[in-house]
Amino acid sequence: MTGPAATVTPPGMRGFHTIAVMPNVVLYCADPLRPRAVDSHFAAEARRARELGGTVALVDHDALTRGDATAAVARVPKDTGPVWYRGWMVSAERYAALDAALRERGTRLATTPAMYRTAHELPGWYEVLASVTPESAWFAMEPGARPSTADVMAVAATLPPGAAVVKDHVKSRKHEPDAFHIADLAAAGDVHAVVTRFAERQGTDLAGGIVLRAWEPFRGAESRVWWVDGVPVATGPHPDADGDPEPPALDALRELVPRLDCRFVTTDVVRHADGRTRLVELGDGQVSDHPRDRDPTPLLTALLAA
Ligand SMILES: Nc1ncnc2c1ncn2[C@@H]1O[C@H](COP(=O)(O)OP(=O)(O)O)[C@@H](O)[C@H]1O
Ligand SMILES: [Mg+2]
Structure with a gap:
């Protein structure tokens, strides 16, 4: 699936050394039922990437999320330059595993695992970005844990008084107001109840901890x-x-x-x-x-x- 690497000699450097210009590879998630096809959610974009001269390769997102990064990249061509990923969200840990598995194949992600987590x-x-975004505060919590009122209110006390929203390090439950919107940060019982509902519903998907953000x-x-x-x-x-x-x-x-x-x-x-x-x-x-x-x-x- 990969094209050949072109070799370019910059002007003024002829006969001195060469710089390899590698193909631009974009990894898309494969269709879980047709592993040689791009997931239909990304298919039109992948087609356009090919038309624009990109090389499309496939990763098995299911394998990645179950912890088998080596299997996830089995169809990625070896020894290409840095690659982009365009696909379903993965945790920062899984992303690091994806990068490690690609390195085993002589390639790597253009966005490093540290950049991804950031x-x-x-x-x-x-x-x-604090100056351009709602004031936020957080505490770390394991998925499945129950937040204590003390932890929640210690964080709430650092925010300006008034309303707030709750999310984890990555996502909210914005379509479920009773697990998202906090009417008054001073009302400990309500704040704790909203955060607890959020944490319970995130279940094992809870990413990193609990974030409270001042409502704007x-x-x-x-x-x-x-x-x-x-x-x-x-x-x-x-x-x-x-x-x-x-x-x-x-x-x-x-x-x-x-x-x-x-x-x-x-x-x-x-x-x-x-x-x-x-x-x-x-x-x-x-x-x-x-x-x-x-x-x-x-x-x-x-x-x-x-
Ligand atoms: N601090 C805030 N004040 C007011 N509305 C907010 C605030 N934060 C988020 N929202 C609203 O909630 C939605 C979801 O929040 P967001 O942080 O984007 O979570 P998600 O990661 O689930 O998309 C936003 O699109 C915005 O409409
Ligand atoms: Mg959003």
Whole structure:
């Protein structure tokens, strides 16, 4: 499936040494029932990646999530240059295992496991982006554990008074208000009840711990901005948004996103009632959903050129 590596000699260096320009490989999740086909969720994007000159390879996401990273990459060509992943979310631990398995095959992920954790988990990016996102505080917790009122209220006490939302290091249960929205951070019984429902429903999927975030009045639909090497390369509506948001002002993010030292991220942004652009969350671009009714060409062009 892989194309040959081209060799380019830069001007002025002829006869001196050569630089290998490797093919741009994108790993997509395979269809669980047809292991030689791209998962239908990503098929159109993968087709476009091929048309743009990329090489598409397949990973077995089920094998990866059950802990068999070696089997997950069995179909990835050996000895290619760094590769991008575009697929379903994986934990930071599984992502590190994916990278290790690829290294066994003479390749690696362009986004290192450390970069992935920074972008994928709120505590990884929060400090750099604190000035543009709702105030947040967290405590670590194992999946399946019951949060204590003391732990919850110690964190709640560090936030401004008022309403809040709860999530783990990666996801919320935003469609279940009774496990998401906290009306008043001072009401210990309610705060603990919302957090407990959230933790119970996350079950073994709970990622990292409990995060509380001060509620802010947002207006209008969320946009998703895609960044490659610190530069915004594509903007569109968030996959869950109804309607087309107006293009967000990105001045503050243009300065801050490069400081993350992550190669490929998304910022979900929305307008605050006071007019400022606010960051709802950062994500690793490899596992951020691209709306299927939007043309992925700008994003893929930037990725394949990076
Ligand atoms: N601090 C906040 N104040 C107000 N609304 C919020 C806040 N944080 C999140 N939301 C709303 O909840 C939704 C889900 O939050 P988000 O952090 O994006 O979780 P998820 O990872 O589950 O998408 C957001 O799209 C936004 O509409
Ligand atoms: Mg979100």
